[in-house]
Amino acid sequence: xxxxxxxxxxxxxASKTHTAGLLLIIVIFAFSSRLxxxxxxxxxxxxxxxxxxxxxxxxxxxxxxAYLLLGLRRxxxxxxxxxxxxxxxxxxWGLYGAIAVGTALAWMVCGFVVAKxxxxxxxxxxxLRILLPHSTVEKAIWLVLSVSTGFCEEFVYPGYLQQQFAxxxxxxxxxxxxxxxxxxxxxxxxxWELMVLVxxxxxxxxxxxxxxxxxxxxxxxxxxxxxxAGLLSR
Numbered sequence: 342x343x344x345x346x347x348x349x350x351x352x353x354x355a356s357k358t359h360t361a362g363l364l365l366i367i368v369i370f371a372f373s374s375r376l377x378x379x380x381x382x383x384x385x386x387x388x389x390x391x392x393x394x395x396x397x398x399x400x401x402x403x404x405x406x407a408y409l410l411l412g413l414r415r416x417x418x419x420x421x422x423x424x425x426x427x428x429x430x431x432x433x434w435g436l437y438g439a440i441a442v443g444t445a446l447a448w449m450v451c452g453f454v455v456a457k458x459x460x461x462x463x464x465x466x467x468x469l470r471i472l473l474p475h476s477t478v479e480k481a482i483w484l485v486l487s488v489s490t491g492f493c494e495e496f497v498y499p500g501y502l503q504q505q506f507a508x509x510x511x512x513x514x515x516x517x518x519x520x521x522x523x524x525x526x527x528x529x530x531x532x533w534e535l536m537v538l539v540x541x542x543x544x545x546x547x548x549x550x551x552x553x554x555x556x557x558x559x560x561x562x563x564x565x566x567x568x569x570a571g572l573l574s575r
Contacts, residue, residue: 354413363405403493487568499520516551
């Protein structure tokens with residue numbers, strides 16, 4: 342894994358200017374969210390409404406994806422080239438499902454250990470708890486948001502940024518680390534302890550993507566985690 346696999350993808354996914362623009366968009370979205378959560382009272386957030394917050398988040402995910410496609414349009418013919426170029430047979434989907442489950446189990450153990458080290462508790466969630474869906478409409482939009490987030494974020498971070506950083510540095514493991522760091526920054530709305538936890542998750546998902554040369558297991562896991570977090574919340 343010292344060198345990225347030149348047979349998959351391209352020497353450079355897009356221009357450095359395009360990547361810098363994407364990083365700027367990520368930082369703007371991240372710190373705008375942080376300002377919203379840290380400077381607004383619980384009552385203000387409730388008045389604004391979860392539905393609106395979900396729709397804004399949904400739009401931001403697809404804005405990043407659309408921007409990414411603009412930079413890749415000359416080098417990439419189809420989105421499939423980045424997600425997984427292998428044949429999508431029933432057996433392969435079964436394999437990816439099994440990898441997603443195995444990764445989820447590994448994360449439960451690793452995440453628990455990291456959370457204990459960071460001494461994470463309910464108070465770290467703060468205003469985030471009220472953002473979980475309650476009504477049927479909110480849960481329906483949350484479902485769409487979860488699937489979109491699982492697809493778009495895995496495409497952006499382990500898909501694009503990981504490969505781009507790997508090709509710039511010549512080392513795939515550096516790409517995995519750097520994309521995970523950016524993924525953590527993208528969640529600046531969270532307390533720093535949760536940002537560290539999210540960064541560790543980014544490392545795991547990036548490692549799985551590098552191992553399998555596929556974004557499918559990560560997308561399945563990411564979307565499933567988000568869906569369950571919302572639909573099973575009280």
